[in-house]
Amino acid sequence: AQSVAQPEDQVNVAEGNPLTVKCTYSVSGNPYLFWYVQYPNRGLQFLLKYITGDNLVKGSYGFEAEFNKSQTSFHLKKPSALVSDSALYFCAVKEGTNAGKSTFGDGTTLTVKP
């Protein structure tokens, strides 16, 4: 069975500082990893994904994530946070052999203070 853990319910950072939102996963095969963001009163939006290749992937709005196979992690990062980055972030995993089912983490609320 596949699973995702986001160990922090809430992350608070000051505007202009770097941010990290943590995610670890468990799958039996090759993982496909995704980050989504949910702004208040809006649906989820895709940010970035890791399928294969370079461990550092870049996505929308200046976000990036690093895939670490040995630590089974896929942490979301941004060098300089903006107040507008404040939102709920979800990490998700798909196992390559089970094309449809995505398992989502419980979400991390990011608050960026001016």
Next chain:
Amino acid sequence: EAGVTQSPTHLIKTRGQQATLRCSPISGHTSVYWYQQALGLGLQFLLWYDEGEERNRGNFPPRFSGRQFPNYSSELNVNALELEDSALYLCASSGWGSYNEQFFGPGTRLTVL
């Protein structure tokens, strides 16, 4: 390009009734997914449809069911509504393949009284 659309936006039902939620995927997408987002419980996978067939379902009772139509739109039916079914129901679509990200609709807020 039109995004994923869902209807209705809000739905209020009483316990024991049936609810029907609808979803139209992005043009060209054959896979449709349903999720339940209850307060404090994150996203729970409900159902996955592709090419008109149910491909996978999550750990929900049989009173949660649905179907996908030939135009790839989908509906989710919840029978014998219970108070704990109150949640935001999200629909997403994607092209075939595990590597494809999902595109989400705005959701239907179901309230069971």
